[in-house]
Amino acid sequence: MKGSQAKISHETQPYFSPEGLRFLRGLARNNNRDCFNGRKPIYEAEIKRRLEIGARYNALLDARGIERVMQRPDRTSVFAQYTVFVDDRDGVQRALAEAGIPTAVHYPAPLSEQPAYRDLCRFGPLPHSQVAAQRVLSLPMHPYLDEALQDRIVTTLGDAVARG
Numbered sequence: 001m002k003g004s005q006a007k008i009s010h011e012t013q014p015y016f017s018p019e020g021l022r023f024l025r026g027l028a029r030n031n032n033r034d035c036f037n038g039r040k041p042i043y044e045a046e047i048k049r050r051l052e053i054g055a056r057y058n059a060l061l062d063a064r065g066i067e068r069v070m071q072r073p074d075r076t077s078v079f080a081q082y083t084v085f086v087d088d089r090d091g092v093q094r095a096l097a098e099a100g101i102p103t104a105v106h107y108p109a110p111l112s113e114q115p116a117y118r119d120l121c122r123f124g125p126l127p128h129s130q131v132a133a134q135r136v137l138s139l140p141m142h143p144y145l146d147e148a149l150q151d152r153i154v155t156t157l158g159d160a161v162a163r164g
Contacts, residue, residue, distance in 0.1 A: 047078050049143035053150065054079040057139070060154040066161055081106055082141040084157070088164035089137050095160035101153055104138045 054077060061068050067085040071077045081104070086092045093103050110129035112121035139153055 046143040050079045050141070051076070053141065053143070053145050054082060056147070056150060057082050057141075057154070060150070061157075064154065064158045064161075066154075066158060079141050081138040083136050083138045085132065085135040086137050086157075086161055086164070087135065088161075089135060091164050092157065092160040093137060095163070096153075096156055099152075099156045101156055102140060105136060106138050107133055107136055109133050 054071075058068065058071075061084065069083045069085075083106070089105070093105075096103050110126055110133050111117050112123075112126050112129060113133075139157070140149070
């Protein structure tokens with residue numbers, strides 16, 4: 001199979017304990033309290049930086065015509081990862097690796113094909129999800145990514161996509 005199918009496989013559905021759910025509700029209700037052990041300013045700064053880097057990736061990739069995950073204008077993403085769609089994922093991934101640029105395939109199979117959820121899919125094959133799973137590739141994304149490295153990532157990606 002293409003990509004890294006064996007790396008991520010959901011064998012069981014997640015279980016959230018009542019205590020864990022109460023904690024998450026508490027975070028949602030009390031986000032102005034110190035739920036982060038004094039680290040809230042750090043998280044806020046990192047999220048702000050991720051938003052800036054994500055917006056810059058959007059502009060750079062759009063200028064090159066590279067397909068990416070779109071963000072709705074009425075929503076916000078904190079860019080836990082930055083994902084693009086490429087046709088020759090293995091070739092593009094290889095070219096980026098040769099340039100010293102790490103990539104990841106976070107979703108190598110649609111959720112409907114993961115063992116934990118396979119029997120729950122009532123709609124039959126999901127062709128858009130299957131195609132997306134074959135094309136997704138996540139680029140380096142972290143709050144400390146500087147513009148020079150981001151430029152190198154996008155240039156190398158653009159060259160690899162053009163060759164594919």
